Amino acid sequence: MAQTRPSQPIRQTIPAPHKIPLSLTVNGVERKLELAPWTTLLDALRDHLDLTGTKKGCDHGQCGACTVLVDDRRINSCLTLAVMKDGAKITTIEGLAKDGALHPLQQAFIDHDAFQCGYCTSGQICSAAGLIAEGKAKTPEEIRELMSGNICRCGAYPNIVAAILEAMERS
Amino acid sequence: MINFQYSRANNVADAVRQIAADPKARLIAGGTNLIDLMKEEVERPSRLIDITHLPLKAVEETADGGLRIGALVPNSDLAYHPLVAQRYPMLASAILAGASAQLRNMASTGGNLLQRTRCYYFYDTATPCNKRTPGSGCSALNGINRMHAILGASDACIATHPSDMCVALAALAATVHVTGPKGECTIAFGDFHRLPADTPERDTNLGADEIITGIELPGKGFAKNYTYLKIRDRLSYAFALVSVAAALELDGDTIKEARLALGGVAHKPWRDLGVEASLRGQRAKRESFIRAADALLRDAKGHAHNAFKIDLARRAIVRALTQAARGTPQSQSSKKVR
Secondary structure, rough: OOOOOOOOOOOOOOOOOEEEEEEEEEEEEEEEEEEEOOOOOOHHHHHHHOOOOOOOOOOOEEEOOOOEEEEEEEHHHHHOOOOHHHHOOOOOOOOOOOOOEEHHHHHHHHOOOOOOOOOOOHHHHHHHHHHHHEEEEEEEHHHHHHHHOOOOOOOOHHHHHHHHHHHHHHO | OOOEEEEOOOOHHHHHHHHHHHHOOOOOOOOOOHHHHOOOOOOOEEEEEOOOOOOOOOOEEEOOOEEEEEEOOOOHHHHOOOHHHOOOOEEEEEEOOOOOOHHHHOHHHHHHHOOOOHHHHHOOOOOOOOOOOOOOEEEOOOOOOOOOOOOOOEEOOOOOOOHHHHHHHOOOEEEEEOOOOOEEEEEEEHHHEEEOOOOOOOOOOOOOEEEEEEEEEEOOOOOOEEEEEOOOOOOOOOOOOEEEEEEEEEEOEEEEEEEEEEOOOOOOEOOOOHHHHHHHEEEEOHHHHHHHHHHHOOOOOOOOOOOEEEHHHHHHHHHHHHHHHHHOOOOOOOOOOO
């Protein structure tokens, strides 16, 4: 026989916040957004700005697939709240090519066959762009160390290092 | 992630007022650990108070020849700051041994102190954990405990503090500057983090209504004889199994002063003042270093999977003190341990 159970109290939740207006300059274009505060920069780029070149890998800052440049510094967009970057300049993989010509890193990755499945490549290239701008890596050993935040499950590392080294020498 | 409110702090006083008004709120700066924990619902703050606009981003020389580092200085900026690289290379080396270039660009100086353990059970809300849910039990004690503590642990918690930077800050005897509702105060680095005892839910002695505003380094940087040696399961971008910050002040081959702090072995950076004192006046040679290592590890206790850390720590201490004495610090890009 069915028993009548007292209705469960609804778990007390924090009221949904208002969406927060913010502005990002993404690849040179000012974009205005209204986002819930928990929206990561990664989700803002992919789901709200349709810039799906930036990839979601682990979503926990462990793989580097989501690497983009914020105010010219490489960061993990999955661990960044978009609302905290109001007014920032964002560069994604879509913003690296100029006037129809590939970025030297993009060309070098093709020339050196520096990927297989390609899922990590956007993050690798954005991270390498940040690495070159930082100017701290000179040798293959230093490149490997300072690119360790970008995992490649296909194991294209030797060719990735070669591609970065060539792009670095050209820049 | 569960719902939360978001607000910005306009100045330090405003941040203190906001955090004091809501015990379930959290301050956010780099967010590299907090956002991750929120995705796992280990942290469930009602509000995030964004402190990234506060004026705590300077590295300044102090009157007594030390450095005052603003709490919001990113880890990478600190590691590559000319004054840090030149006068406190052990700190620079420790920072560069941790995390990845991206995370170091994001993570703040103050936040590094407040990052939480990477114990897998702390992250897994399906398992008991006294740190996450006080009184629920410690899953690591009889579980997988390869990463866990060998010093200063308790039956309630065998988690380790994950920071590399903090190990160097402990060895350098830094001071933490804090502001709360009652005003400003300082906490000696050794008193900042806590041992778990029966309250593992508390990582530090920072009040829930207080904010770290900066770190102060004393003038002595041990720039000549130092090392940061980190042993881990892969060569880069992994937490320490054991790490050692070692610094010596030498008069010929006699030790005038020694500093020694360990990471990856306890709930806080492990520094033993008695062992440091016992090295004073000793010859800077292997026999002295072995005695120091044995003394430091006298109460070390292993568990099912981490007992190897005791011998690893002993050897790492001897190697690190040898590197420091020789003036050949561990390179963080070449991983060859010499």
